[in-house]
Amino acid sequence: MHKKTIQRIRRVLAAVFFLGITLMFLDFTGTLHTFFGWMAKAQFLPSVLALNFIVIAILLIITLLFGRCYCSVICPMGVFQDGVAHVYNWFKKNRYTYSKAHNILRYTVLGLFIVVLIAGVGSLVALLAPYSAYGRIVQNLFSPIYQWCNNGLAAVSEHFNRYTFYSKEVWMRSLPTFIIAAVTFVAIVILAWRNGRTYCNNICPVGTFLSFFSRFSWFKMHIDEEKCVKCGLCTKNCKASCIDGKNGFVDYSRCVTCGNCMAVCPKEAIEYKHAKSNPVPATSTESVDTGKRAFLIGSAVALGTAAFAQEKKKVDGGLAFIEDKVAPERTTPIVPAGSGSLDRFRKHCTGCQLCVSQCPNDVLRPSTDLMHLMQPVMSYERGWCRPECTACSDVCPAGAIVKITKEEKTSIKKGQAVWVARNCIVVADGVPCGNCARHCPAEAIEMVPKRGDDTGKLFIPAVNESKCIGCGACEYVCPARPLTAIFVNGVEQQRTV
Secondary structure (H helix, E strand, O other): OOHHHHHHHHHHHHHHHHHHHHHHHHOOOOOOHHHHHHHHHOOHHHHHHOOOHHHHHHHHHHHHHHOOHHHHHOOHHHHHHHHHHHHHHOOOOOOOOOOOOOHHHHHHHHHHHHHHHHHOOHHHHHHHOHHHHHHHHHHHHHHHHHHHHHHHHHHHHHHOOOOOOOOOOOOOOOHHHHHHHHHHHHHHHHHHHHHOOHHHHHOOHHHHHHHHHHOOOOEEEEEOOOOOOOOOHHHHOOOOOOEEOOOOEEOOOOOOOOOHHHHHOOOOOEEEEEOOOOOOOOOOOOOOOHHHHHHHOOOOOOOOOOOOOOOOOEEEOOOEEEOOOOOOOOOOOEOOOOOOEHHHHHHHOOOOOHHHHHOOOOOEEEOOOHHHOOOEEEOOOOOOOOOOOOHHHHHOOOOOOOOOOHHHHOOEEEEEEEEOHHHOHHHHHOOOOOHHHHHOOOOOEEEEEOOOOOOOOOEEEEEOOOOOOOOOHHHHHOOOOOOOOEEEEEEEEEEEO
């Protein structure tokens, strides 16, 4: 196979996966998931959490055959780093050096990741998982830009009485998650700009895990000592810093089979083939860039912060300002139908934000709870969870939200509506309402006469717990501000009503 062929094949496949996953996160219509949803389910950690043994087996077999090409083809974070490094190569070529693997750091991070994964500390799992980190970057940084462009096209289309595009409200779902996404983006860009795959070599737990298998891959980058003239071009172009050209050594635990070394070798001394042996490297005297540990700095800045960005004031008919609703203090968070239980959801969710980006009702947003930061929870200030919508269960790649049908969702209880008398305008202002009962799709709310009412015109809501499914329609339509008179508490264990 020609030395350029492997590199071209990898780049084409990487571009397909990268664009597919990125577009899926950007798409707010829910249509692209039909075509690209399988790419999310092909990610290693989500497939492990979803117990998708077929995908796991395929990825491990690919690694045992071809090395860590998963990291340079399927993983969007890996491809993103390659893109940043490639841009810098336009300005400065032959800039990499060989460095010994920082195994203590790599295995410590991997061990920590396994511990927090088993313990269900979702915030740390989400912070370290590469696919989830990239998903947060797209959802929080790229998606607003994409939606603003869409809104511009929608305005132009509307001007010409065309409705090919429709506008989408742009709002910040969680300030802590936004800060973490921004810090991650800056750190990844700086590290990739300076040293290529520093994140993959030292931080990424998936890359470290796959490195155990890539050492024994059937096909490897093999240096032919008889042809090699020790020019060092392979070392200077290896973004994984895993080739010691002077000693003819390749660290297969870090090699991602990018093919750069083959492409630049003037003597065609590097071949991608089955190789049984690998020389032991001499002790390297080259300096190690201290920036390789910079990724962890600043990631915890946003932890513990809990705030939502303020949107512009809403106007009713151009006459009066409507006060924004404030999210109530829920004793139990609400998680999507199909999660099974709160505990199960937290142990499976990677906080990738795919369900958040796909929610058409603006119900899902990242949690601000320190232990489960960035994992999605439901709140009903901007919409309610429609019984016919199963978008979140359709897209979840990790099995945190099991795929359900529309019929099943209408009977799954994910929360319980609670009436707060002091907030109700019927009690506080003595005016009739009944919005909650009129809009309840489960017919779980009945209006009963208010005790002590002499007019016979005032009725207050009574919630039938056996019918309520926690969809939040009552909370969303309640006119009371800033706290609604009726809100939904989550349940620890979902069940069918």
